[in-house]
Amino acid sequence: xxxxxxFRENAQLRECLARLVRVDEQGLLLDRTVFYPQGxxxxxxxxxxxLPDGAVLKIADTRKGAQAGEILHLPAAGQEALLALLxxxxxxxxxIDWARRHAHMRFHTATHLLCALVPHPVDGCSITAQYAxxxxxxxxxxxxxxxxAGLACLIxxxxxxxxRWISDAELDANPGLVRSMSVQPPRGTGxxxxxxxxxxxxxxxxxxxxxxTAEIGALIxxxxxxxxxxxxxxxxxxxxxxxx
Ligand SMILES: [Zn+2]
Numbered sequence: 001x002x003x004x005x006x007f008r009e010n011a012q013l014r015e016c017l018a019r020l021v022r023v024d025e026q027g028l029l030l031d032r033t034v035f036y037p038q039g040x041x042x043x044x045x046x047x048x049x050x051l052p053d054g055a056v057l058k059i060a061d062t063r064k065g066a067q068a069g070e071i072l073h074l075p076a077a078g079q080e081a082l083l084a085l086l087x088x089x090x091x092x093x094x095x096i097d098w099a100r101r102h103a104h105m106r107f108h109t110a111t112h113l114l115c116a117l118v119p120h121p122v123d124g125c126s127i128t129a130q131y132a133x134x135x136x137x138x139x140x141x142x143x144x145x146x147x148x149a150g151l152a153c154l155i156x157x158x159x160x161x162x163x164r165w166i167s168d169a170e171l172d173a174n175p176g177l178v179r180s181m182s183v184q185p186p187r188g189t190g191x192x193x194x195x196x197x198x199x200x201x202x203x204x205x206x207x208x209x210x211x212x213t214a215e216i217g218a219l220i221x222x223x224x225x226x227x228x229x230x231x232x233x234x235x236x237x238x239x240x241x242x243x244x
Pocket of ligand 1: 195206
């Protein structure tokens with residue numbers, strides 16, 4: 001059974017009521033969740049499940065399950081006694097570690113800004129609560145200070161960030177849309193989730209983002225590495241330590 005993924009429509013949700021569907025060694029499956037499963041370079045959410053009797057189950061990470069649409073919550077170690085008391089059908093409140101998630105959202109949205117500043121294909125991406133890194137397929141050098149200044153500018157300009165779903169048919173009917181995208185959309189699943197940073201970037205993306213670039217706050221390019229003759233890695237960090 002797939003879980004209703006509430007974070008895709010509203011990334012600002014911090015908690016939700018849900019029912020436990022299954023609990024086994026793979027993890028905990030809920031009927032609906034605000035926990036983002038690791039994917040698209042973005043780390044999974046951590047947090048806690050609040051049980052009706054007041055008990056708190058710590059969740060260390062979130063992954064996609066083997067079945068399409070399954071979201072598995074991985075309990076932190078050492079909670080066997082509490083896990084043994086759980087039973088399918090019971091209600092709970094699922095609450096994410098917001099400081100960690102918001103850091104993911106800020107960094108993730110910033111990687112879209114980087115895509116706009118560095119118009120080269122992306123080879124790899126990793127987004128955590130401490131840093132984000134993006135690998136560009138390019139051989140030209142990049143300037144750390146220039147990129148930091150470019151990001152600061154796009155963040156200060158407070159561009160709205162929004163998503164919409166588009167069908168393959170709509171995509172085919174609007175070739176200009178595909179041309180304006182920094183990443184080619186995947187085909188064949190019927191629906192593509194487009195993430196638009198107004199006036200800056202448009203690309204297919206299933207991750208979680210802030211609602212406005214101003215929400216990203218102060219970031220710096222901490223490192224630029226030449227990973228290979230054809231790869232430049234850009235690493236982002238918070239200008240001030242986050243509360244995470
Ligand atoms: Zn994204």
